[in-house]
Amino acid sequence: MDKLRALELFIAACDSGSFAAAATMCNTDPSTVSKAISRLESQLQVTLLQRSTRQLSITQAGNQYLSTARKLLQDLLACEDELRHLNDSPNGVLKINSAVCYGHLYLRPILAAFCDRYPAIQLELQINDLHTDVIESGVDIAIRTGFIKDSRLVAKRLSPMDFFVCASPDYLQQHGTPRCQHDFNVHKWIGFRIKETQQLQPIYLPDEQDEYQLYDLKSSHITDDGEMMVSMCEDGLGFAQLPHFLAKSGLESGKLISIYPHFRPPEIENGVFAIYPKRTYLPTKVRVFIEFLTEALAQKGESAYQTWAVHTVNHQANTESD
Known part of the structure; x- marks a missing residue:
């Protein structure tokens, strides 16, 4: 006994x-x-x-x-x-780790409203693009692109990731619009280097049958910061393949033009995930944040199965080639 x-x-x-x-x-x-x-x-x-x-x-x-x-x-x-x-009761310190771009573009705009609704919760934000051991670092929620295979963790998909091949209107006016994937060989390309692996993000372009294929294109410029890649693209430094959360503002403002419809890679791991430790009782502060973020995404037209991109028409440029 x-x-x-x-x-x-x-x-x-x-x-x-x-x-x-x-x-x-x-x-x-x-x-x-x-x-x-x-x-x-x-x-x-x-x-x-x-x-x-x-x-x-x-x-x-x-x-x-x-x-x-x-x-x-x-x-x-x-x-x-x-x-x-x-x-x-939703209270206490909520420790959130987020990828940089998603944190600035999607999390930051909702934080004030979240704190107004749950004033007893204090936020502690870690914004970086490096792998973080959620359990060892005591993180309550990590917002990451790509699925993390760890039996100790739960990965709840917030949305898929849709991609756009974008350029600025000025760039297309000066250099013309590619009509097929081979035309990109004479165009400038802004590559994205993944900090965790130091590999360049793979590029997908449609072939003659409009099936998206992996292409090995030489990058004219490379950056490891998503927002910098968007700025470089808007400034006319070349084409960039941008995830939906990075492309949204530029497409809406007209600073960017998508020359193809959005593309979603077929990998099951594709998406944006809320990742948190597996436990019998999920703390209320974690649950309400995920619910609040899910509500905010729904207002953008996003869910675990779609992004706002599904509601867009083809932004293909009408600029004629030189």
């Missing part, structure tokens, strides 16, 4: 004055109560209760032990109640 159960039976016996009454209070039998208290006395090498045929009387040592035991169990119950409250 564990020590806490023995303490519960001891306290019940002291409060009720008999093993039988204590057994009734604790939903057990009198012999179990008697054995538990005898075991405590054996461990302590003191007598806690004096037994008689009519009643129990507590010894001086028993009184001292009772006071400590009662306070211990009360403190434990209070702690458990507090923890249950913490899990039920």
Whole structure:
């Protein structure tokens, strides 16, 4: 029998004055109560209760032990109640790790509204493009592109990733619009270097049957920052293959033109994921943030199965080739 159960039976016996009454209070039998208290006395090498045929009387040592035991169990119950409250009420520090571009473009605009709704939550944000061990670093939620295969973690897809092949209107006016994938060989291309692997992001272009294929194009310029890639593209330095969350603002403002319809890579790992430690009870602060982010994405026309790109028409440029 564990020590806490023995303490519960001891306290019940002291409060009720008999093993039988204590057994009734604790939903057990009198012999179990008697054995538990005898075991405590054996461990302590003191007598806690004096037994008689009519009643129990507590010894001086028993009184001292009772006071400590009662306070211990009360403190434990209070702690458990507090923890249950913490899990039920959205409060405390919420530690979020996010990829840089997604953090700036999608998370930052919703943070003020989230804090207004949940003022008892304090945010701690880590914005970087490096792999983070969610469990070792104590992160509550990581927002990452690409699926992380780790049995200790849950990966909830927030949206797929749709890509656009973009250029600025000025670039297309000066250099013409490619009419097939081979035309890109004479155009400038802005490559994206993935910080984690130091590999260039693969480029997909449609073939003559409008099937997207992997192409090995020489990059004229390379950057490892997504927002810098967008700026370079808007400034006319060449074409760039941009994920939907990076392309959105430029396409809406007219600073960028997509020369093909959006493309979604076929890999099952494709997407933006909310990643958090696997546990029996998900903290409320984590749950409400994921729900809030999901609501914000829905307002953009995004869900686990689609992005806003599905509602766009082909932005193909009408600029004629030189």
